[in-house]
Amino acid sequence: MKKNHIGKIEYNKEIAKDTYKLVISSDVKEIKAGQFISIYCENKTLRRPFSVADFKDGDITVLYKLKGDGTHYIKNLNENDKIDFLAPLGNTFNFENVNSALLIGAGIGIAPMLFLKKELDKNGIKNHLISGFKDALEVVEGSNQVVIGGSVLDEIENAVEKIKPDIIYSCGPSIVLKLVSEFGIKNNIKTQIAMEKVMACGIGVCRGCIIELKNGKNASVCKDGPVFLGDAVQW
Numbered sequence: 729m730k731k732n733h734i735g736k737i738e739y740n741k742e743i744a745k746d747t748y749k750l751v752i753s754s755d756v757k758e759i760k761a762g763q764f765i766s767i768y769c770e771n772k773t774l775r776r777p778f779s780v781a782d783f784k785d786g787d788i789t790v791l792y793k794l795k796g797d798g799t800h801y802i803k804n805l806n807e808n809d810k811i812d813f814l815a816p817l818g819n820t821f822n823f824e825n826v827n828s829a830l831l832i833g834a835g836i837g838i839a840p841m842l843f844l845k846k847e848l849d850k851n852g853i854k855n856h857l858i859s860g861f862k863d864a865l866e867v868v869e870g871s872n873q874v875v876i877g878g879s880v881l882d883e884i885e886n887a888v889e890k891i892k893p894d895i896i897y898s899c900g901p902s903i904v905l906k907l908v909s910e911f912g913i914k915n916n917i918k919t920q921i922a923m924e925k926v927m928a929c930g931i932g933v934c935r936g937c938i939i940e941l942k943n944g945k946n947a948s949v950c951k952d953g954p955v956f957l958g959d960a961v962q963w
């Protein structure tokens with residue numbers, strides 16, 4: 729499948745503090761929740777990876793937090809500008825045989841959770857999305873429950889009690905993913921987590937994004953992931 733695409737920017741605006749929504753129209757045929765795209769930023773050798781927050785008829789939505797040169801370059805792109813990216817990359821969340829799901833997004837980790845929520849809704853799967861942000865100015869809309877200042881993890885137990893999920897999906901900083909995975913193991917609930925790792929090639933070639941699994945094998949976050957079973961990762 730063709731991976732390199734040149735799209736056109738339809739929308740690129742700040743939607744919360746230092747958080748931008750980027751919509752690219754493209755010839756990409758299919759992207760599923762969990763997958764990501766990798767954007768070429770002028771004068772940068774390494775492309776920058778971003779989860780897909782929505783996909784419809786070739787329009788790809790990304791939510792990005794301003795960080796360094798790459799994200800500042802993207803911020804300065806205008807409507808109708810061309811944008812060079814690789815897509816779709818990585819694997820997907822799996823919701824086969826799931827009846828009820830709890831979704832946890834910490835910070836900009838909400839991005840793939842919004843896409844997953846939409847897919848679960850479309851498939852009639854009961855779900856509840858909790859998102860957490862450092863302060864009120866950073867809140868991105870779209871969750872069932874927003875935690876400001878505190879930890880999303882403090883809300884897991886109550887939510888599990890209420891919606892009795894068969895699975896917990898999560899994306900966010902590594903420490904959140906580790907704790908969600910440990911919560912799943914302790915309470916006998918499956919977990920699927922979307923991991924972040926600094927990437928170079930983005931397509932499984934350079935071995936720069938390797939993590940260790942409990943079975944002793946290595947896995948690349950860009951090709952074998954970014955979605956892993958929480959209990960399979962060696963934290």
Ligand SMILES: Cc1cc2nc3c(=O)[nH]c(=O)nc-3n(C[C@H](O)[C@H](O)[C@H](O)COP(=O)(O)OP(=O)(O)OC[C@H]3O[C@@H](n4cnc5c(N)ncnc54)[C@H](O)[C@@H]3O)c2cc1C
Pocket residue numbers: 764774775776777778779780790791792793794795796797798799800836839840923924925926927954
């Ligand atoms: C699978 C995946 C999905 C992601 N999804 C999102 C998203 O939806 N929204 C969002 O805001 N950010 C996301 N990130 C993080 C995003 O890729 C980095 O914030 C971005 O690359 C920073 O680039 P920069 O040039 O602005 O910053 P710099 O700090 O200047 O980047 C320097 C280098 O580090 C790499 N890098 C820095 N931070 C990260 C990081 N956390 N993860 C991976 N590479 C990093 C960059 O690619 C670059 O090579 C994701 C990362 C991965 C791996």
Ligand code: FES
Pocket residue numbers: 926927928929930931932933934935936937938948949950951
């Ligand atoms: S970034 Fe090259 S193998 Fe993952």
